[in-house]
Amino acid sequence: MTRPGGRSARVRDAVHDAVVELLAAGEIDAAIPKIAERAGVNPTSIYRRWGSRDHLLLDAAVTRLRATSPIPDTGSLHGDLLGWAEGVERAMRDRRGQILLRALVATMAPDQEPVEYLKARGDDLQAALDKAAARGEPVPTVDEVLDFVLAPLYLRVLFRRPVEPGTAARLVGRLLTALPADPAPPAGRGG
Amino acid sequence: MTRPGGRSARVRDAVHDAVVELLAAGEIDAAIPKIAERAGVNPTSIYRRWGSRDHLLLDAAVTRLRATSPIPDTGSLHGDLLGWAEGVERAMRDRRGQILLRALVATMAPDQEPVEYLKARGDDLQAALDKAAARGEPVPTVDEVLDFVLAPLYLRVLFRRPVEPGTAARLVGRLLTALPADPAPPAGRGG
DNA sequence: TCCTTAAAGCCATCTTGATTGCTTTAAAGC
């Protein structure tokens, strides 16, 4: 993106908006011409910039999801994870967040180039765990956090089960209270 | 399906096969004419029977996934859950199983009619838990099984993380050992 | 074995999405 300001940014945002709006409105397989029309943009611009509908959807999902649920620095692991997980829960209770998650998963074909955003999020999580470990707190692995906090939240949305308020807090609580008594489960895996 | 035998069944299987093969081969957005060609079937037949590509994909995914990972009756909850979860793990370590899961999730748009198969699976799970409870074993809720066994397995696949051998056993073990000490987590929810 | 009739096949048509060359606009640098 050699020229990120002004019109380019405007078009990109308009197109991302159009994608989210159309998906949220149930136009699940709205094609590029329709998206372009909704965005008030010429279809050619989309073809030239994103190439395919899937690339566009992935880009929109990653861009918009990135804005939600940062990992805070509260001074305790519980606080950090809770803040993050509650952000995820909030996104997952929101229709647009649900739509974006589904779009992300749907367009992440196997054998594709890895999604940088996901790796970055994993690194952020690892950093929070490292800080906690340095403070002497008992810490889970990144995999455990993903398995027992993120996975349940995401799966609820993907399988259209309700995400009750307080789910994030319950999951984080369960993860951390299970820790001290059983610092490393039988089959150990490095985070 | 008023006439399920013979040619209809043959066409249906051929089309399902074609879908799985094409998806597995990376032809992620193969359209109906291509699927028809691969199946050796006329495109019109597919349009008439399934109506849209999404309906076809959903049908193929549900039909094929239904065949995997039944819940056995081993006489103990641990055995039942382990047998089931290992079936899921096996499917998730298989390329075709991964493909089908992704297709299932991708085509399950929100505000859609519920997928009977998923509800049936939930009922099966509940039945296994009921039997265990009748035997006097401590039992988790269905939600807990989904959260801490199924969700981690599925999310690994959807986010393209590896499913290590033994993951199912580890998850089931963790779920059940956490039970007796803490029969009901803070925020109780009826399964 | 012969009917009946879903369901599949075939073909013509229609619609829609994708692609490309060229022009116009408007950021960014001087």
Next chain:
DNA sequence: GCTTTAAAGCAATCAAGATGGCTTTAAGGA
């Protein structure tokens, strides 16, 4: 403010998928 040049807009073309009427096939019942 002028110049440069990505990036957007426009229009024509091309390719492909979707659809519907009609014919043919073959499963299932009498």
